Amino acid sequence: MLLWLRSALYMTGWALNTVLCAIGCMLALPLPYKARYAVVSYWSRFAIWWLALTCGLRGHIIGQENLPAQAAVVMSKHQSAFETMALQAMLPLTAWVVKRELLRIPFFGWGMWSLRPIAIDRANPREASRQLIQQGGAKLRSGAWIVIFPEGTRVAAGQRGRYKQGGARVACGAGVPVVPVAVNSGEFWPRNSFLKYPGEITISIGPAIPTQGKTPEQVSEAVEAWIEAEMVRISGVGPCWPKSRKPAEIHGSNALAG
Incomplete structure (x- = not known):
């Protein structure tokens, strides 16, 4: 019962925060892009903090030093x-690379x-592939990181x-590295x-994978190999993992909303 109550409290705060931040984004439309980005960044930080406060669920980052400059x-x-x-x-x-239908969700999609x-x-x-490569390249040239779930x-x-190879195709076309990330959420x-x-x-961040001289297929295979190997290492510690699996040993620092 306590688990249900804590989860309900989190969702209530998350929903209120989402509505308020979505309204803030709409009001900030005439302002520079960074103003809207600041609102959404606040939404993320609040949601993480609120999750830790209400549900006792925090994030732990490994390998943040692997992020390129x-x-x-x-x-x-x-x-x-x-x-x-x-x-x-x-x-x-x-x-972010997202499904178009997500933008139709009230408040969340609007933000x-x-x-x-x-x-x-x-x-x-x-x-979708043409759009991803074209828009992804433009975003990278403007200094934005592309986040995609392969x-x-x-x-x-x-x-x-x-x-899928979409993210690797964008990176190869733009000549930028790919950063693999494993997470046991x-x-x-x-x-x-x-x-x-x-x-x-x-959240484990792997070494950046260079794309120069590589095909999207090679890059995608390298990303998959690193993520899945890292998933074996960090998995098996949560309460919802099958009990037959032996917990993995995890090292690192950098608490997220700790």
């Missing part, structure tokens, strides 16, 4: 909504729309989706679950 393409494991907030709070300026994400139509793969959607803890915030379990989510 210049904008790059981040390709991350996706198990829950936590990493969308954490990456937004962690990176200096981001441009997302104000940041001019790369919104693709997954029903038209060829057009498996295309959230996957449950312990599972593995099919890695699904062990504490299960896919499509209302409940959030207390604990510490690990």
Whole structure:
């Protein structure tokens, strides 16, 4: 019962924060882009802080020193909504690759729309690929980091989706590195679950993968190999992980909303 109450309290605060920040983004439309970005960054930081306060669920970052000095393409494991907030709070300026239908969600989608994400139509793969490469290159040239989930959607803890090459194509076309990210958030915030379990989510940032002289296929394979190997290392510590698995040993520092 306490777990349900704490999760409900989190969602109530999250919803109120989302509505207020979405209104703030709309009011800030005539202002410079950075004003709207500051509002959404606040939304992410508040959501992470509120999650720690209400549910006892925090983030723990490993490998933040691996982030390049210049904008790059981040390709991350996706198990829950936590990493969308954490990456937004962690990176200096981001441009997200999202499903176009997300922009239709009241308040949440409106705030997302104000940041001019790369919104693709997954029903038209060829057009989505063209749009991703064209807009992604422009975003990188403007100094924004591209964040993409290569498996295309959230996957449950312990599972593995099919890695797509869109992010690698953008990086190769722009000549920027790819930063792989592994995260075990699904062990504490299960896919499509209302409940959030207390604990510490690990976000592991891998060494940047150069793209010069490589094909998108080679880059994508390197990203998948690093993420999945790292997932084996950091997985098995959360309350929702199958009990038959032996917990992994995790080292590192840098608390997120600790």
